[in-house]
Amino acid sequence: MPPAAVQHVARYRFAGADHYGIRGDGAFRRLDRAPWLGGRETGDEDPAARVTLLAPAIPTKIVCVGLNYHEHIAESATVVRGAGVPEEPLLFLKPPSAVIASGEPIRYPAGVTRLDPEGELAVVIGRRARAVSPADAMAHVAGLTCFNDVSARNYQRQDAQWTRAKGFDTFAPVGPWMAVGLAPDRLGVTCRVNGRQRQSGSTADLIFPVAALIPFISRIMTLEPGDLIATGTPAGIAPIEIGDRVEVEVEGIGVLENRVEAPVA
Numbered sequence: 001m002p003p004a005a006v007q008h009v010a011r012y013r014f015a016g017a018d019h020y021g022i023r024g025d026g027a028f029r030r031l032d033r034a035p036w037l038g039g040r041e042t043g044d045e046d047p048a049a050r051v052t053l054l055a056p057a058i059p060t061k062i063v064c065v066g067l068n069y070h071e072h073i074a075e076s077a078t079v080v081r082g083a084g085v086p087e088e089p090l091l092f093l094k095p096p097s098a099v100i101a102s103g104e105p106i107r108y109p110a111g112v113t114r115l116d117p118e119g120e121l122a123v124v125i126g127r128r129a130r131a132v133s134p135a136d137a138m139a140h141v142a143g144l145t146c147f148n149d150v151s152a153r154n155y156q157r158q159d160a161q162w163t164r165a166k167g168f169d170t171f172a173p174v175g176p177w178m179a180v181g182l183a184p185d186r187l188g189v190t191c192r193v194n195g196r197q198r199q200s201g202s203t204a205d206l207i208f209p210v211a212a213l214i215p216f217i218s219r220i221m222t223l224e225p226g227d228l229i230a231t232g233t234p235a236g237i238a239p240i241e242i243g244d245r246v247e248v249e250v251e252g253i254g255v256l257e258n259r260v261e262a263p264v265a
């Protein structure tokens, strides 16, 4: 369970219907609507063992930040030509069609020769954000979640734009739920493959922290409730193969777990 002031809010399917609910002891306390629409508890309790987790939000867009940890910039030299410390956040988009929940498979696409997971903290937007000030940034956050910025490195090297490298179906695992009331500023971010640690960092080391990213991005594009901002990955990237089990854990949130499977024919 999270610390007292923090709630874990999941989106899940139970008995054929989709709900939001607050994670409790062995059950989710159902909400009547999304938290950012003022969801209230209905009094129903859905047993955790009988729900299927869904991605905690349905984004209109996923805004990703590249090269936001110093040590990851150093290791990215072979992938990103001329990678240096960015003077402003480096942004790219992933399509909403790439989203999968915790427990769903990452599909290894045909034509990909190197596939990497990237463990990241993601922000779920809760209020429409357009040109917000740094002081108002956090008021637009619904919660925080774990994100895996799955990346096809051979296409990232080959293409000037990263749309193909980052945009395949299943390349945006998100979940298992969002943490509401958790400060984003010094959270451990780890990525494990088959139980062995690959990446470990702290959001304290983000070059552009959450409170700076929301003003920057919202001056370019309006952020809608449910939109995701993936804040970047710490050092330790390495490839995954079909059959591997990938876990992204963010302190205070939980563990996002996905297996790598062969593509659907």
Ligand code: MG
Residues within 6 Å of the ligand: 064, 065, 066, 118, 120, 149, 232, 233
């Ligand atoms: Mg990334």
